[in-house]
Structures are given as C-alpha cells and as structure tokens.
Amino acid sequence: MSTDSTSKDADLPYPPAPWHLVGTLYASLWSIPLKDLPLPLPPGTRPLTLYGRTLIGTAWAVYEPPGTLSYDELLVALRVQSDNRTCTYVPLIWVDSPASVAGARAMWGIPKEFASFGKRITDDSFEASAAHGDNVFASLNFRPRVSLPGRWPLRTSIVQTHGEGVRLSRARASARIETGRAEWHFATHSPLRFLGNYTPLLSARLSEMKLTFGL
Known part of the structure; x- marks a missing residue:
C-alpha cells in the first residue's frame, strides 16, 4: 500500500481501544544472524540477541466475529529491549481491513498496510497467501x-x-495451542525475503484465541 493511500485511511473511522479480537493465529519462530536483520528499530531500543543471533516471529491471523473487527493479518515481530523492559516490536504488518489500518496507526503506531488475502482452511491444514494486486509476496502452508x-x-x-x-x-491473550509444520514462501520482491534462507525453529496454531489489544 502506498504512503498516500495509507494517509487517506488514517482519516477512516475505527473502533476505540481496547480491541477484543477472536480467531486463530498461525505462528513460527525463526533464529537469524543479527547482521541479516534489515528492519529499523524504534528510538532507544535494541534487539535481544544470543551469540549474534536474534529471534523473529511471523504470524498469520484470522480474526472473526464476534470480535471488535474481522480481518486477516500477516505480521513480523521481534523482541527488543526498551528502557530496561523487554517488549515486542512489530516492524511489518499487513491486513485487509481499512479500519484496522487506520486504528493501529493512529492509536499505537503500528505500521499496518493493506493487502489482499486468500486462504483455504480444513481441520488438518491451513493454506494462505498475501498479495499486493496480482503480486503474491508471502504464502503459508x-x-x-x-x-x-x-x-x-x-x-x-x-x-x-x-x-x-x-x-x-x-496485549493479553489466551488460546489452545497445537504444534505443527509450517512452510513459508516469500517472493523475491517481498519485504520478508530476508527470511527465505532460513527454516522456522518451531511453529504452532493458536486456536479459539481471545486477544485484547491496546490496554
């Protein structure tokens, strides 16, 4: 999504905080060398590292009724140190809800961008893709x-x-957890392509999730 269109979305109405979201989240944890991390950090923060590596989280969420909003979401997160506090930082995130884009940017500084999503869900699999126009930049099985x-x-x-x-x-949440196998694919033009040479350490599905965000 372009900066201009994001600015326009900032004027859209959105629900007040906190947001109470309900749905399912598919997450993977990655370990990559800090030198390969191409993400800017908020002022006064630094990534948590061990032996020159840092942990990255990727997550694909499907939020559904009766939550505050219903939308699909793809994000990258990492743990950082800020004023002697360990926090989560979200540098990259896409959703298919203009209200979610507007609210997250205005209230919390979360840089949500708009994308289109496709998905197929069965009891034993989840397949999804995220695209800008006709260009798919990430997919998950x-x-x-x-x-x-x-x-x-x-x-x-x-x-x-x-x-x-x-x-x-x-934010606080509760969910049922199932470990699993995740296959992520990132296009060469994707902002997530820096993860393409790595394999997740572990992956899980968080089902029946109840998330309260923006406390």
Whole structure:
C-alpha cells in the first residue's frame, strides 16, 4: 500500500481501544544472524540477541466475529529491549481491513498496510497467501501435529515508533495451542525475503484465541 493511500485511511473511522479480537493465529519462530536483520528499530531500543543471533516471529491471523473487527493479518515481530523492559516490536504488518489500518496507526503506531488475502482452511491444514494486486509476496502452508492440554495465557508489551518518540501498549491473550509444520514462501520482491534462507525453529496454531489489544 502506498504512503498516500495509507494517509487517506488514517482519516477512516475505527473502533476505540481496547480491541477484543477472536480467531486463530498461525505462528513460527525463526533464529537469524543479527547482521541479516534489515528492519529499523524504534528510538532507544535494541534487539535481544544470543551469540549474534536474534529471534523473529511471523504470524498469520484470522480474526472473526464476534470480535471488535474481522480481518486477516500477516505480521513480523521481534523482541527488543526498551528502557530496561523487554517488549515486542512489530516492524511489518499487513491486513485487509481499512479500519484496522487506520486504528493501529493512529492509536499505537503500528505500521499496518493493506493487502489482499486468500486462504483455504480444513481441520488438518491451513493454506494462505498475501498479495499486493496480482503480486503474491508471502504464502503459508500449516499442518497441525500435537495438541497441548488446556488454554495458554499470553501477555506482552508492544513498543512502536509513534511521532517523534515511542508508544507503549499492552496485549493479553489466551488460546489452545497445537504444534505443527509450517512452510513459508516469500517472493523475491517481498519485504520478508530476508527470511527465505532460513527454516522456522518451531511453529504452532493458536486456536479459539481471545486477544485484547491496546490496554
């Protein structure tokens, strides 16, 4: 999505915070050398590293009724240190909801862009693609393997560049978790192509997810 169209979307109405979202998220965790990380960071933050490598998360979410909004989402996240606090930073994210783009940018400094999504969901697989126009830039094929018992709580603080400074917001979620196998593909023109030479360390499906964002 171009900067001009994103600016126009910033004037669209959007729900007030917090957003209560419901759906399913397919996530993978990657380890890459810090030198291969091509992502700018918010002021005063640094990525968490171990032996010169940093962890990257990719996630594909499908948010559905009765949540605050219903939309598909693809994102990249990493853990960073900010003022002696460990936070999550989201440098790249795409959705198919103009209201989600407008609200995330205005309230939290999350740089959502618009994309079109295709998906096919069955009990034992999830296939999805994200595109700008006719150009697919990312796709995912996920197959679940092992279900973990119970529901798992998740909490994080999100730090983002907002104006000339940073904005800190919070999120909490709970979901059922199934480990699985994820096959990601990124086009040569994709902003995610820096992950193309790596394989996820682990992948999981977070189902029956309830997420409260923007606390």
